[in-house]
Amino acid sequence: MNAPIPKNAPFALEEIEILNRVVGPASVHQRAWLAGFLAGLDAATVPAQVAPAARPAEPLTILFASESGNCEKLAGDMAKAARKQGLRPEIIDMADLDLGRLAGVRRLAVIVATWGEGDPPARAANAYADLMSDKVPALANVEYAVLALGDTAYAEFCVVGKVIDERLAVLGAKRVVERIDCDLDFAEPASRWIKQALNAFAPTDLEPRGTVIEVDFAHQAATAVLEPFEAEVIEHMNLNSSRSEKQTFHLELAFDGRAPAYKPGDSFDLYAPNDPAYVDELLTATGLASDDRLRADLIDNRDVTTLSLKGLEAYAQATHDRSAKDLLASGEARNWIIGRQLIDLIENSQIKLSAEQLRNITRPLGPRAYSIASSRMEAPDGAHLLVAAVRYESHGRTRKGVASSFVAERLRKGSRARVKLRPNKHFALPSHDTDIIMVGPGTGVAPFRAFMQERRAVGAKGRSWLFFGDRRFTHDFLYQLEWQEALKDGVLTRMDVAFSRDTPRKLYVQHRIWQHRRDVVDWIEGGAHLYVCGDGKAMAKDVRKTLVDVFGDVKRLTPGAAEQAIRAIERERRYLQDVY
Ligand SMILES: Cc1cc2nc3c(=O)[nH]c(=O)nc-3n(C[C@H](O)[C@H](O)[C@H](O)COP(=O)(O)OP(=O)(O)OC[C@H]3O[C@@H](n4cnc5c(N)ncnc54)[C@H](O)[C@@H]3O)c2cc1C
Ligand SMILES: Cc1cc2nc3c(=O)[nH]c(=O)nc-3n(C[C@H](O)[C@H](O)[C@H](O)COP(=O)(O)O)c2cc1C
Numbered sequence: 001m002n003a004p005i006p007k008n009a010p011f012a013l014e015e016i017e018i019l020n021r022v023v024g025p026a027s028v029h030q031r032a033w034l035a036g037f038l039a040g041l042d043a044a045t046v047p048a049q050v051a052p053a054a055r056p057a058e059p060l061t062i063l064f065a066s067e068s069g070n071c072e073k074l075a076g077d078m079a080k081a082a083r084k085q086g087l088r089p090e091i092i093d094m095a096d097l098d099l100g101r102l103a104g105v106r107r108l109a110v111i112v113a114t115w116g117e118g119d120p121p122a123r124a125a126n127a128y129a130d131l132m133s134d135k136v137p138a139l140a141n142v143e144y145a146v147l148a149l150g151d152t153a154y155a156e157f158c159v160v161g162k163v164i165d166e167r168l169a170v171l172g173a174k175r176v177v178e179r180i181d182c183d184l185d186f187a188e189p190a191s192r193w194i195k196q197a198l199n200a201f202a203p204t205d206l207e208p209r210g211t212v213i214e215v216d217f218a219h220q221a222a223t224a225v226l227e228p229f230e231a232e233v234i235e236h237m238n239l240n241s242s243r244s245e246k247q248t249f250h251l252e253l254a255f256d257g258r259a260p261a262y263k264p265g266d267s268f269d270l271y272a273p274n275d276p277a278y279v280d281e282l283l284t285a286t287g288l289a290s291d292d293r294l295r296a297d298l299i300d301n302r303d304v305t306t307l308s309l310k311g312l313e314a315y316a317q318a319t320h321d322r323s324a325k326d327l328l329a330s331g332e333a334r335n336w337i338i339g340r341q342l343i344d345l346i347e348n349s350q351i352k353l354s355a356e357q358l359r360n361i362t363r364p365l366g367p368r369a370y371s372i373a374s375s376r377m378e379a380p381d382g383a384h385l386l387v388a389a390v391r392y393e394s395h396g397r398t399r400k401g402v403a404s405s406f407v408a409e410r411l412r413k414g415s416r417a418r419v420k421l422r423p424n425k426h427f428a429l430p431s432h433d434t435d436i437i438m439v440g441p442g443t444g445v446a447p448f449r450a451f452m453q454e455r456r457a458v459g460a461k462g463r464s465w466l467f468f469g470d471r472r473f474t475h476d477f478l479y480q481l482e483w484q485e486a487l488k489d490g491v492l493t494r495m496d497v498a499f500s501r502d503t504p505r506k507l508y509v510q511h512r513i514w515q516h517r518r519d520v521v522d523w524i525e526g527g528a529h530l531y532v533c534g535d536g537k538a539m540a541k542d543v544r545k546t547l548v549d550v551f552g553d554v555k556r557l558t559p560g561a562a563e564q565a566i567r568a569i570e571r572e573r574r575y576l577q578d579v580y
Contacts, residue, residue, distance in 0.1 A: 057088035058203050061105045065094035065112040065124035065160070068267075068369065068422065070149055070186065074111050078194045085202045094124035095570075103137040107201045108144040108173070110164055111190075116536050118156030122577040123426065126567055128160070131167060138172045145177040145197040147190060152183045152308040152363070155334065176200040183310075184366045228271060228420040231255050234382070236413050244475035247389040248443060249407050250373070253417065254382045262372050262383060264450035265427035265578070269367035270385070271418040272403035273299050275410075282343050287352035294355045302362040305341045305402055309333060312345065314361045321349040339394035368403035369422055371533065371578065373446040377457030383419075386446040386478065427531065427578040432460035435528035437520065439543055441469035441498070441509050444534020445478055447578065451531075452482075456491040464491065465523065469498035469509040509539070510546040517550040529574045536579030547575075 003020045023031065060082050064075035072093070079089035087107075094112070102108075115121050120128040130136070146168070148161020158181040165179045177200045180193040235252035253259075253268075262268075279298045283289045298304050312333055316324035324345065327333040342362070346353070353361075374384035389408035390401025400409075411417060429451055430436065438448040445468050455464060466483065470476035476499070486492035496512040513520055524530060530547075532540050544566065552562035569575045 057083075057086055058107070059105075060087040060089045060107045060109060060201055062089055062091045062109045062111065063094055063097065064091065064110075065121045065128070067113060067115050067121035067123075069424065071111045071113050071121075071147075074147065074149075074186075074190050074194070075109075077191075078109060078111070078198070081194055082198055082201075085198050087198070087201065094120070094127045095573075097124075097127040097131075099127070099130055099136055102142070103139055105139075105142050108142050108168075109197050109201070110144060110146045110161075110168070111149070112146070112161050112164060113149040114151075114154070114156060114158055114160040116579075117154065118159040120160045122536075122540070122579060123570065123573075126570060128164075131164065136171055139168060140172040142168070142173040143176045143201065144168050144173045145175065145193070145200065146179040147193045147197075148179055148181045149186055149190075150181060150183065152310045153306040155309075155338075157181065157308075157310075183363060185364050226421060226423075228269075228418050229255055229260060231383075231417050231419055233411055233413055233415045233417060235384075236411060236415075238408075239386075239478045241475040244472065246471065246476060247408055248476075248478055249387045249389070250479075251385045251387060251407065251411070251417075252374075252379075252382055253385070253419065257381075259376060259379070259381055259383050260421045262376060262421055263423070264372070264375055264429050264454045265424050265447055267369045267371045267422040267424060267578075268383065268385060268419040269369055269422050270403055270407075271367045271420070272406035274302075274304055274365065274402055275400060275405060278343070278400075279304060282346065282358075285343065285346045285350075286358055288355055288358065291355055294358070297359070298362070301365055302359065303365045304362055305343075306363070307337045307340050307342050307345055309337065311342065311361055311363075312337060315345060315349075318357045318361055319349065319351045319353065321351050323349055341399065344395060344397070365402075367420065368401075369580070371443070371446040371450075373449040375450050375453035375457060378453040384449070386443050386449075388443045424578060426573075427533075427576050429454060430462070430529045432458055433462045435463040435465075435523055435526060437465045437467070437523055437528050437530045439467045439509055439513070439530070439532045440534055441467075441539060442478075442534050444532070444539070444579075447533050448531070449479055449482065452486050452491055456486070456489070460491075463493040463523075463528075465494040465496075465528075466492060467496050467498070467509040467512055469500065469507075469512075471499060471501045473497070473499045473502055508542065510542045513543065513546050514550060517554050520547075520550055521554040524569060524574070527574075529576065530569070532575075532577045532579065534579060536577075540577055540579040 004023055005019045026034070062075045062078055064071040066072040075091045079091055082089040113121055119125065146161050146165040148158035148165070150158035150161070161179060161181060165175070169175055177193070177197045180189050182189045231253035233251060234254045235250065237250045239248050239250050240246050276299055279295060280289070282298070282304055283291065283295060288294055312324055313328060315321065316328055327336050370385040370387055372383050373386045374382070387404050387407045390404045392399050427447065432455070436451065438451065440446070440448045448466055452464065468483070470478065483492060483495055487495060496516060498507045498509050498512045500506045500508055532543055534540070548559070548562045548566050551557055551565045552559055555562070555565065557565060566575065
């Protein structure tokens with residue numbers, strides 16, 4: 001134990017370092033002497049006091065709804081801080097929310113993310129719908145505060161947090177702190193909100209709770225590894241044929257030393273720079289083409305592509321540009337920004353900006369997540385990713401996704417990339433003898449390649465069934481040979497594919513699920529876990545709708561009862577989604 005004194009001990013950081021230098025290597029005997037000495041010192045110097053009557057810590061319920069883990073992590077941070085303020089926090093995942101209990105809650109902190117296009121995180125969807133229904137009891141005795149996480153690039157910015165905040169007020173709960181709506185750089189505003197909320201929730205007559213410092217070592221250990229890593233690209237291959245309209249890259253990363261301890265179902269955040277050609281266009285349009293320092297800063301650190309309502313407002317305020325102000329005043333701004341980027345705004349107004357102004361209207365450049373497509377059992381020193389190049393046309397301009405076009409066009413074998421592990425314990429494999437059904441069209445298939453590698457390595461006995469889909473069999477069958485191999489060696493029991501552009505009527509994975517509905521129900525009723533990964537806008541919703549229909553048809557249930565059957569599987573955490 002080299003650093004036994006935690007960073008949150010009530011000392012300055014340098015003092016903690018000194019203490020760790022002394023206490024870390026101390027022997028058991030030395031530590032016992034120190035403990036006795038300090039106790040004796042206290043007894044001799046602190047005036048005798050009547051011990052305050054022990055009072056139970058006041059409860060605080062922290063409810064979170066999270067997809068990629070940010071809100072869950074903040075809920076943990078808040079709980080830790082709450083304990084230090086004499087509160088007794090209980091963390092509840094919204095997926096497990098018992099609405100009936102809500103009325104009995106005295107203090108409620110809600111930390112929620114918005115996903116899809118204004119949707120709650122997938123596993124919180126049922127509880128969210130219930131919260132909006134008339135099943136909810138009145139909440140007159142509840143004090144609450146809401147922290148909303150989101151991304152200003154989306155039209156429905158933080159809408160789930162906003163809706164819950166209003167809903168709790170309508171139900172009679174008392175808001176004790178104003179909601180904060182956070183963008184992707186949420187660390188500072190979230191920590192400010194946690195402080196404000198805890199101050200508002202803390203009982204005013206609180207006595208100090210003695211000298212016991214509660215330390216959550218398990219949490220510290222879990223977060224300690226989540227630092228960005230440098231990796232070398234040792235394989236970089238387009239899996240689509242040259243005649244495909246798409247490009248999907250298989251990347252193999254090798255780490256200096258062992259790969260971070262990832263599990264099947266986890267992702268990596270990839271830190272990708274902007275396209276220098278795009279930044280040059282932007283600098284030319286702003287009249288700043290000769291500023292090399294600004295150029296380097298924009299390429300590596302600023303989000304120079306997203307155009308959000310907030311960005312447009314910041315631009316109008318900084319430049320007093322008439323056309324931007326008109327767009328905002330007329331209410332047309334929300335529509336105008338759709339399919340446009342910062343470059344369109346700047347070219348449209350032709351105002352020259354200072355370097356400072358340009359920096360200020362952009363936000364920090366964030367990483368992009370990619371599911372890990374390998375198992376450490378097969379790739380102990382590396383990790384594989386599957387990245388689809390995002391390219392599209394809008395408003396007369398060819399556009400490219402920042403990270404995926406970096407992978408497609410500028411990353412090569414031998415290049416280095418920066419990644420950070422994003423664990424996802426909510427998309428993990430079940431026990432080796434449990435059956436699994438995997439629905440993963442397009443890049444959604446990536447984590448299932450990791451699942452299959454892991455199951456092969458451990459000799460899992462459970463059956464595995466993959467539904468895969470893409471545009472065309474001949475051009476877009478990602479990892480085709482590997483699936484065929486897996487079918488041959490039995491690690492994959494069954495595979496059904498849907499190639500949407502090979503048939504006159506578009507055929508998708510949900511159509512295959514419907515076609516094989518009896519077997520699907522058999523597997524699920526036999527205990528299979530169902531995994532869905534990939535597109536969250538249409539595919540995941542269509543698959544869920546189809547599964548409700550499947551249960552309705554095979555089990556002869558009414559639509560309401562079929563919906564309940566699917567909800568039961570979701571509650572049992574056997575219907576798992578990782579969608580984007
Ligand atoms: C948990 C998780 C796992 C993921 N796993 C994978 C994976 O395994 N493989 C993978 O390829 N991706 C994966 N993604 C998606 C990935 O993170 C990126 O979102 C994706 O690669 C696009 O990033 P980008 O930087 O290239 O594009 P960005 O620069 O982020 O641009 C994307 C934006 O461009 C706009 N846009 C895109 N297409 C169009 C269009 N046709 N018309 C108009 N506007 C459009 C939209 O506003 C969109 O949000 C995952 C996402 C998450 C959250
Ligand atoms: C595919 C996808 C869709 C998203 N949709 C929205 C959205 O509609 N509105 C919003 O404000 N944020 C949206 N976000 C941003 C998330 O809310 C944000 O990343 C948040 O920090 C996630 O928190 P979590 O990790 O707890 O799930 C989206 C993010 C992704 C990856």
